[in-house]
Amino acid sequence: MVETGILLESGTNELEVVEFTVANSKFGINVIKVREIINPVPVIEVPHSHESIEGIMEVRGEVLPVINMAKVLGYPESEYPTRDKYIITEFNQQKQIFHVHKVDKIHRISWSDIDKPTNLYQSSDNLITGIVRKENELVLLLDFEKIVIDINPFTGINIEKIKKVKERNRSNYKIVVAEDSTLLRNLISTTLAEAGLQKMDFFENGKDALNYLETSITNKTDIDQLVDLIITDIEMPVMDGLFFTKQVKENPLLAHIPVVLFSSLITDDLRHKGENVGADAQVSKPEIGELINVIDQLIEG
Incomplete structure (x- = not known):
């Protein structure tokens, strides 16, 4: 198990990143998603699986899929496979293993120090969510x-998951959403619209959403005319969802607005982090049906 103090802290706008290498490039993963890092053990190939699936591995009685990061990134395979590492992760209510070539170190950084990728090298298929500058090198x-x-597209947000949601007129709900992923903003927008929500404002991070809310107050706009409820991811460059929630709940003019954390990091072990910053509800991605039920409960009672 990766031991780290960040698991106990809330609302600091910081994260710890496990730095790893594939080929000659440096990448990072939020330490909160990492359960364990192990040395190479036998991987069983699975016929007709996705090209990025190396196979399956049994770890502590669980059979988990192994994702080959060199295949995912289009990089060459490791020159020294016996020195490779396997990162066991848990997020979106599922576990999987990522095969990388080297694990280097853990960095503690502020979300405000993470650069957002520019449109110049972004595309719909881009996998980069942020850029960290460390010791004359870039960690992606x-x-x-x-x-x-x-x-496996079924593991994501899709319209099929709202079929069991009770029909209700939601056209007047006013929702503010903070989500840094372009893919997930589009999926959330499409799926919530299918459930009848029509008034949604989307922002790429907590800071942009908070600026929108605070500017509205400064301009003496009735905040209740703009927003009934806030949905926020947790992992976002510039300002994460926990710090954003804390800022909302500490502002007497905003504190009454319900805030829902909608994140892949909602687990029993981490739920205390949202509770500590005053979140009204926490829903794990990709449970979009549960999210809609929570929205109904918090807005209509």
């Missing part, structure tokens, strides 16, 4: 949720 933060969804 990867969108691990997208990697898993690309391999």
